[in-house]
Amino acid sequence: MKKRHKIMLARIITAAAGTLLLNVLPLEGILRLVLFTALYLLIGYDILWEALLGLWNRRFLDENFLMAIATVGAFALAVYVKSGDYNEAVAVMLFYQTGELFQSIAVGKSRKNIAELMDIRPDSANVLRGGEVIEVDPAEVAVGEIIVVRPGEKVPLDGVVTEGESTLDTSALTGESVPREIAAGGAVISGCVNLTGLLHIRTEKEFGESTVSRILELVENASSRKSRSEKFISRFARVYTPAVCGAALALAVIPPLCGLGEWHEWFYRALTFLVISCPCALVISIPLTFFAGIGCASREGVLVKGSNYLEALAEVKIVALDKTGTLTRGSFEVTEIIENRVEKEKLLEFAAHAEASSTHPIAKSIVASFGGEIDHSRVTNLREEGGLGVTCEIDGVPVAVGNRKLIADAPEYSGASTAVYVSIDSEFAGILLVADAIKEESREAIAELGKIGTQKCVMLTGDGEAIAEAVSRSLGISEYRASLLPADKLGEVEALLSDKKKVAFVGDGINDAPVLARADVGIAMGAMGSDAAIEAADIVLMKDDPRDVAKAIAISRKCISIVKQNIIFSLAVKFGCLALVAAGLANMWIGIFADVGVMVIAVLNAIRAMRR
Amino acid sequence: MKKIYKIEVDCAHCAAKAEDAAKKVAGVADLSINFMTQKMTVVFVEGADEAKVLKEILGTCRKVERHFDIEM
Numbered sequence: 001m002k003k004r005h006k007i008m009l010a011r012i013i014t015a016a017a018g019t020l021l022l023n024v025l026p027l028e029g030i031l032r033l034v035l036f037t038a039l040y041l042l043i044g045y046d047i048l049w050e051a052l053l054g055l056w057n058r059r060f061l062d063e064n065f066l067m068a069i070a071t072v073g074a075f076a077l078a079v080y081v082k083s084g085d086y087n088e089a090v091a092v093m094l095f096y097q098t099g100e101l102f103q104s105i106a107v108g109k110s111r112k113n114i115a116e117l118m119d120i121r122p123d124s125a126n127v128l129r130g131g132e133v134i135e136v137d138p139a140e141v142a143v144g145e146i147i148v149v150r151p152g153e154k155v156p157l158d159g160v161v162t163e164g165e166s167t168l169d170t171s172a173l174t175g176e177s178v179p180r181e182i183a184a185g186g187a188v189i190s191g192c193v194n195l196t197g198l199l200h201i202r203t204e205k206e207f208g209e210s211t212v213s214r215i216l217e218l219v220e221n222a223s224s225r226k227s228r229s230e231k232f233i234s235r236f237a238r239v240y241t242p243a244v245c246g247a248a249l250a251l252a253v254i255p256p257l258c259g260l261g262e263w264h265e266w267f268y269r270a271l272t273f274l275v276i277s278c279p280c281a282l283v284i285s286i287p288l289t290f291f292a293g294i295g296c297a298s299r300e301g302v303l304v305k306g307s308n309y310l311e312a313l314a315e316v317k318i319v320a321l322d323k324t325g326t327l328t329r330g331s332f333e334v335t336e337i338i339e340n341r342v343e344k345e346k347l348l349e350f351a352a353h354a355e356a357s358s359t360h361p362i363a364k365s366i367v368a369s370f371g372g373e374i375d376h377s378r379v380t381n382l383r384e385e386g387g388l389g390v391t392c393e394i395d396g397v398p399v400a401v402g403n404r405k406l407i408a409d410a411p412e413y414s415g416a417s418t419a420v421y422v423s424i425d426s427e428f429a430g431i432l433l434v435a436d437a438i439k440e441e442s443r444e445a446i447a448e449l450g451k452i453g454t455q456k457c458v459m460l461t462g463d464g465e466a467i468a469e470a471v472s473r474s475l476g477i478s479e480y481r482a483s484l485l486p487a488d489k490l491g492e493v494e495a496l497l498s499d500k501k502k503v504a505f506v507g508d509g510i511n512d513a514p515v516l517a518r519a520d521v522g523i524a525m526g527a528m529g530s531d532a533a534i535e536a537a538d539i540v541l542m543k544d545d546p547r548d549v550a551k552a553i554a555i556s557r558k559c560i561s562i563v564k565q566n567i568i569f570s571l572a573v574k575f576g577c578l579a580l581v582a583a584g585l586a587n588m589w590i591g592i593f594a595d596v597g598v599m600v601i602a603v604l605n606a607i608r609a610m611r612r
Numbered sequence: 613m614k615k616i617y618k619i620e621v622d623c624a625h626c627a628a629k630a631e632d633a634a635k636k637v638a639g640v641a642d643l644s645i646n647f648m649t650q651k652m653t654v655v656f657v658e659g660a661d662e663a664k665v666l667k668e669i670l671g672t673c674r675k676v677e678r679h680f681d682i683e684m
Contacts, residue, residue: 050678111648115649283623283625291648294648295648
């Protein structure tokens, strides 16, 4: 609690105790009035002062002004009708102040929580200059300098480890809680926290270009893009308060003029109207809900560029996904081995040795899948057979690895993967099937999208029909578009958009920046380091996990449903109470609930958006 | 000249109101207030007296929201 909050709390407690005491003591007449006035001033002097200042600054109808009029009016009325009941005026002020205090503390606390989640800005960098470690502003470190990062510190700039071994906590960036191992030669992204060992890092980017700056820029600008709900609320607030005040005036004047009752009775109802006329519940809770939703999403590694995108995401019905790099790993891998007379291990070992010196991506994938040590001395007589493959001798045994034309006795393979034929000792030994491996999470990701009510998932790919068909079948995707050039993807997404349903496009940001920008919601995946994607996308998934698409949609839906609950609840209670008050069925106590009570409930509800 | 200041503002709505008001201060080319991170980004008009403009911004914001504060 801030000092200001403590003072307010003390005032509230004193005033509350005082009110109780004055009600028990048998006080009469002028002394009672004086003591109650003192209590009223104790609890409400700042509101009265603000109201005057507001008038001076030409801010009519702000909440202080309304509260001041309502309570002073109630006080005056009690004096006029000689009821001696000054409780109402004091109580209204008391509850209003309590509500404001609570709201201020709760909002401040949750705001701080959200801000802490996003607090990845490094305050300083330790740079190695002339053999000495000096602490400087990260912005002053040049590309190519060596920075020292101790355990517990944030990595201030993107770079490559030159010395040391450690584990990195990337959770602030990705939401991934498992620490990542890092050693010399490994690339490090700024914003990670160094956990265990001392690291020397050669910087590769300036601070302004580093990941942490880009993310901060993105997050800090999020509030400038307002959602429709927020715009609606600020428009509504501009109309609501004057309208209710107008109604209050009419209520105070017209019925008694028509002879429908006493002046003071209608005046009292009008004052109650003023208490209800403050739209605080909405103007405070709605933006808070969006902040909380965006905060919750970023804790999960989902960066949302503005509340308007959170809103759009909640309405997404069609999800178009790029295949390569999004649903698949984007790199080749041996997915299956069909052996003939030799064991699989031996087949892979021989193929890897034969392909070891090739730079072809498929050859590299075979070597990577083998994973073992390559002993180049075993390979002799290596020859590249242009366009066919390689032949060589391994341990003196002739080996050929390549397409079917190279190995005459091989059976034909027909499927969606690329087949690499192997012969050992001049005889067909087996086939290695190489494909762009599907991510393990992809199937689940598609299933989850279906579960949360996405109407349709469409896979877009530049690959041929056979591969597209096989991949989409194994993932359970209902539709796919194959053989697309990068420009065709834009056309396909535009065709989907013409359905008037919200379309999200998920891509890895390579070649598809225009599509990311064109879709209702562009979602870039695994975008750490890819500037174009961060630029073009509306939502950035920090982790390379397609399941986060469904997670992001779920978070956005929860946030939007809280916003709707708050709008409907607040308005229903306010209008309900206005009607009751107008009919003379409710008093100022109900009015204060419609104002402060609703605000407290709405704020508590809004804070829920922070949790998943 | 663009500068970022740490600020103190209590509610999102007040932040938005303060932003609208402060944008109109003479010497301010652009201004944005981020409630969540409690930061204010001010783009000053070329050649403006920054200290003076900032004081003006603070005064304007305080008129809208009493508890507004800029850490300098």
